Amino acid sequence: MYDALTMPIVMSSTYTFGSTDEIRDLVARKAAGGPPVRYEYGRYGNPTQTAAERKLAELDGGERALLFSSGMAAITASLLSLAAAGDHLIVIDGLYRRTREFVSQYLPRWGIDATFADADDIRAAIRPSTRAVFFEMPTNPHLRVPDAESIVALTKHHGLTTLVDATFATPVNLRPLELGVDIVIHSATKYLGGHNDLLAGAVIGSAERLAGIEEARGVFGGVAGALDAYLLLRGAKTLALRVRRQNESAQCLAEFLEHHSAVSRVHYPGLPSHPDHAVAARLMSGFGGVVSFELAGGLDAAAACIDRLEIPHIGPTFGGVESIAQQQALFVSPDPVERAASGISDGLIRYAVGIESIDDLIDDLRSALRGLPTRGGGGLSDGP
Ligand SMILES: *Cc1c(COP(=O)(O)O)cnc(C)c1O
Numbered sequence: 001m002y003d004a005l006t007m008p009i010v011m012s013s014t015y016t017f018g019s020t021d022e023i024r025d026l027v028a029r030k031a032a033g034g035p036p037v038r039y040e041y042g043r044y045g046n047p048t049q050t051a052a053e054r055k056l057a058e059l060d061g062g063e064r065a066l067l068f069s070s071g072m073a074a075i076t077a078s079l080l081s082l083a084a085a086g087d088h089l090i091v092i093d094g095l096y097r098r099t100r101e102f103v104s105q106y107l108p109r110w111g112i113d114a115t116f117a118d119a120d121d122i123r124a125a126i127r128p129s130t131r132a133v134f135f136e137m138p139t140n141p142h143l144r145v146p147d148a149e150s151i152v153a154l155t156k157h158h159g160l161t162t163l164v165d166a167t168f169a170t171p172v173n174l175r176p177l178e179l180g181v182d183i184v185i186h187s188a189t190k191y192l193g194g195h196n197d198l199l200a201g202a203v204i205g206s207a208e209r210l211a212g213i214e215e216a217r218g219v220f221g222g223v224a225g226a227l228d229a230y231l232l233l234r235g236a237k238t239l240a241l242r243v244r245r246q247n248e249s250a251q252c253l254a255e256f257l258e259h260h261s262a263v264s265r266v267h268y269p270g271l272p273s274h275p276d277h278a279v280a281a282r283l284m285s286g287f288g289g290v291v292s293f294e295l296a297g298g299l300d301a302a303a304a305c306i307d308r309l310e311i312p313h314i315g316p317t318f319g320g321v322e323s324i325a326q327q328q329a330l331f332v333s334p335d336p337v338e339r340a341a342s343g344i345s346d347g348l349i350r351y352a353v354g355i356e357s358i359d360d361l362i363d364d365l366r367s368a369l370r371g372l373p374t375r376g377g378g379g380l381s382d383g384p
Pocket of ligand 1: 071072099140165167187188189190200
């Protein structure tokens with residue numbers, strides 16, 4: 001537009017017609033199907049949004065992309081446009097909390113049933129009414145990496161749609177469409193935006209698969225604004241640089257933590273000790289910027305460690321240039337029994353690495369862990 005190197009932010013919510021003939025032409029072309037031919041009203045598209053969608057489609061190697069106002073708007077519109085009353089979905093355990101809530105609390109109200117299964121139990125969960133399989137890759141906070149290739153072999157055989165929320169991976173580390181996945185979803189709020197200054201979601205796939213989801217977006221209304229689309233385009237320019245740096249730093253951090261006596265367990269797919277290391281090494285080109293680890297000293301030790309850390313902020317998100325650490329158990333419940341049932345251990349810290357100096361990050365962690373209880377009993381750690 002205007003030969004501008006940087007995409008302009010087009011704030012118009014309305015696009016006008018030169019004559020009534022233009023309206024007739026637009027309606028006729030819409031009736032014939034196919035992608036939108038011009039702008040009319042901001043809920044159906046905007047030039048800055050279109051530019052961001054083209055970028056997202058290229059990044060994931062898809063024919064088309066749809067931008068939404070948040071990751072949740074992308075997920076809910078996708079699932080609701082795929083399934084109707086009487087249909088059944090299979091989701092793999094370890095979902096983002098709000099996605100799990102949508103699937104277990106909301107979809108049943110509209111007669112859509114879902115089974116939560118382990119990656120290995122999908123076959124057994126398939127019913128005649130099953131429409132789709134949805135999973136995250138990697139999952140949060142244990143960073144499990146379902147074997148998308150074998151899942152796709154199964155879903156294709158049964159004619160099911162496969163959707164992957166690849167927020168943790170980004171297209172830099174994982175290209176699910178190349179593995180045969182039908183629809184990729186991202187919370188663009190995280191790495192794609194990368195600077196903790198926008199909320200957006202993305203859905204990528206073939207034009208055919210996305211047509212119904214685009215229709216749903218126009219009805220439900222979860223479109224991204226032009227300013228967020230612009231910020232996303234801007235963030236995308238450095239995506240590969242940021243993610244590669246975060247991959248490297250997270251690997252260093254994970255290796256440091258694995259040898260630390262105050263740490264009882266490290267969850268990072270780049271470590272050979274991770275249960276999905278082999279799958280991740282086969283399917284992904286990087287292991288991501290989030291490391292989860294458990295402290296031997298449990299709830300209090302994890303809180304002490306987070307409070308002592310000077311570089312990471314304390315907060316709920318990840319994917320930005322600033323490191324952020326969070327004690328997952330605190331978000332689950334104040335009740336120890338409920339926490340135990342959630343599968344998230346009291347001593348677990350999710351550390352989302354930013355782009356700071358890795359030496360500084362490790363020095364900071366070493367100080368924060370000093371004196372905390374060590375694994376295998378009681379002693380206090382001086383750190384390695
Ligand atoms: C954050 C997140 C979401 C939700 O995205 P929003 O942009 O916050 O709505 C969905 N899935 C995963 C894996 C996430 O981390």
